[in-house]
Amino acid sequence: MTLQVAVVGSGPAGCYTAQALLKALPGARITLVERLPVPFGLVRYGVAADHQGTKSVTRQFERVLSHPDVTFVGNVEVGTDVSLEVLRSSFDAVVIATGLDRDRRLGIPGEELPGVVASGRVTRWANGHPDACPAPPLLGRSAVVIGNGNVAIDVVRLLAKSPSDFAGSDLPAVVASALAAARIEEIVLVGRRGVDQARFDPAMVKELTRIGGATFDIPSISTAAVSPHAVSLRHLGEHQPRGDRVTVRFRFGWSPLRIEGDARVEKVVFADSTGAEHSVATETVVSAIGFAGPAALVPDEAPAESGRLDAGLYCVGWARRGPRGTIPEARTDARHVAGVVAADLKGRGPIPGRADPYRCFAALPATDLAGWHAIDRHERATAADGRVRNKITDRRALLRLARPHLNHLEGEPA
Numbered sequence: 001m002t003l004q005v006a007v008v009g010s011g012p013a014g015c016y017t018a019q020a021l022l023k024a025l026p027g028a029r030i031t032l033v034e035r036l037p038v039p040f041g042l043v044r045y046g047v048a049a050d051h052q053g054t055k056s057v058t059r060q061f062e063r064v065l066s067h068p069d070v071t072f073v074g075n076v077e078v079g080t081d082v083s084l085e086v087l088r089s090s091f092d093a094v095v096i097a098t099g100l101d102r103d104r105r106l107g108i109p110g111e112e113l114p115g116v117v118a119s120g121r122v123t124r125w126a127n128g129h130p131d132a133c134p135a136p137p138l139l140g141r142s143a144v145v146i147g148n149g150n151v152a153i154d155v156v157r158l159l160a161k162s163p164s165d166f167a168g169s170d171l172p173a174v175v176a177s178a179l180a181a182a183r184i185e186e187i188v189l190v191g192r193r194g195v196d197q198a199r200f201d202p203a204m205v206k207e208l209t210r211i212g213g214a215t216f217d218i219p220s221i222s223t224a225a226v227s228p229h230a231v232s233l234r235h236l237g238e239h240q241p242r243g244d245r246v247t248v249r250f251r252f253g254w255s256p257l258r259i260e261g262d263a264r265v266e267k268v269v270f271a272d273s274t275g276a277e278h279s280v281a282t283e284t285v286v287s288a289i290g291f292a293g294p295a296a297l298v299p300d301e302a303p304a305e306s307g308r309l310d311a312g313l314y315c316v317g318w319a320r321r322g323p324r325g326t327i328p329e330a331r332t333d334a335r336h337v338a339g340v341v342a343a344d345l346k347g348r349g350p351i352p353g354r355a356d357p358y359r360c361f362a363a364l365p366a367t368d369l370a371g372w373h374a375i376d377r378h379e380r381a382t383a384a385d386g387r388v389r390n391k392i393t394d395r396r397a398l399l400r401l402a403r404p405h406l407n408h409l410e411g412e413p414a
């Protein structure tokens with residue numbers, strides 16, 4: 001009997017796990033089960049629309065999905081459409097690669113006010129995620145972004161850029177028009193720690209100089225501060241475009257205390273290290289302080305280093321390590337966990353009397369790789385001038401494109 005492995009989630013961790021399993025377990029069949037009709041997780045729905053170079057990793061993932069021993073099963077949410085128990089009884093091993101999409105909360109008064117939104121919600125919307133697009137975030141002329149990591153800088157770029165700065169991106173048209181209508185004039189980026197402890201990649205700061213019509217207000221940074229962050233910010237201060245369309249202010253060492261407002265957010269109050277309060281008037285607050293675990297299908301907050309949760313059950317990527325790490329780190333993690341899965345399966349072999357794995361999807365409106373390729377072709381063919389694709393943001397429209405191409409999922413080979 002052929003070894004059958006299900007990988008739940010087709011983001012970087014899922015795709016790299018499939019790739020590593022193809023090498024470690026030649027002849028085994030790998031099935032990627034994805035809740036959306038489209039693959040690639042945060043590469044499609046998190047990585048910034050203007051970072052197409054990073055998104056090009058999907059070419060590698062396409063080769064994995066097109067491998068004859070790999071099957072993509074889209075539009076199936078494990079835990080809702082099919083239970084984890086049924087999946088485990090249908091496959092010799094199940095690897096959970098579902099990532100984490102629950103935003104961490106600030107935990108301060110006023111967080112519920114209209115106009116306060118978490119970065120995950122903003123970046124999913126900006127990437128055309130079908131769950132985020134029906135309701136755009138409430139944007140005003142001014143925004144405070146709380147956080148000091150790369151995602152915070154992604155949000156600043158998104159809010160600060162003019163429509164023409166998005167040439168060559170896949171920013172959806174609905175997002176571009178909402179941003180243009182908001183006409184954001186001021187963005188204040190606030191980090192709790194000092195400049196030397198900031199988490200963003202200095203290269204991300206350098207990239208800000210390319211935003212047309214922006215001025216950057218950088219606090220004076222002591223020459224004793226020699227971290228790459230301090231150097232990159234000093235450089236930005238000295239080589240900035242000094243436009244009059246939007247001003248981006250950096251503030252460090254301020255902790256958010258409360259958000260105030262009546263019908264919507266009006267200001268955020270911060271405290272510095274001396275306890276002095278600083279109030280920033282704003283119409284929008286974006287908190288970019290990360291994501292929260294554990295993943296829905298992973299019972300343990302801190303799964304084992306091996307990735308093994310139980311006999312035949314594993315987790316990988318953000319679902320295993322928490323919401324930290326980049327796409328290359330997902331590859332390292334996937335290779336490690338795939339090695340554990342392969343060693344276990346080589347020792348144990350297929351589950352005796354296991355059901356035909358594809359029977360558990362038979363009654364579901366699943367989509368397949370041909371369906372994703374139909375969506376992909378349509379998005380590329382209908383791209384507006386200056387865009388690489390016209391991202392479909394409506395789930396029903398995605399399904400309309402994907403379903404007619406559905407080939408019956410194959411039964412288990414003899």
Ligand SMILES: Cc1cc2nc3c(=O)[nH]c(=O)nc-3n(C[C@H](O)[C@H](O)[C@H](O)COP(=O)(O)OP(=O)(O)OC[C@H]3O[C@@H](n4cnc5c(N)ncnc54)[C@H](O)[C@@H]3O)c2cc1C
Nearest residue numbers: 009011012013035041042046078098099317318325326327
């Ligand atoms: C806004 C943002 C920007 C980023 N930018 C970069 C960058 O520029 N460069 C970089 O290297 N890294 C970047 N990262 C980090 C990178 O995206 C992650 O390291 C990587 O995506 C984690 O991979 P993953 O497969 O664990 O999770 P994900 O990418 O989240 O993939 C999880 C997949 O599982 C699916 N899924 C979830 N639940 C279920 C279920 N129950 N059943 C079936 N399927 C399910 C999801 O739909 C998704 O497709 C960014 C992260 C964010 C949040």
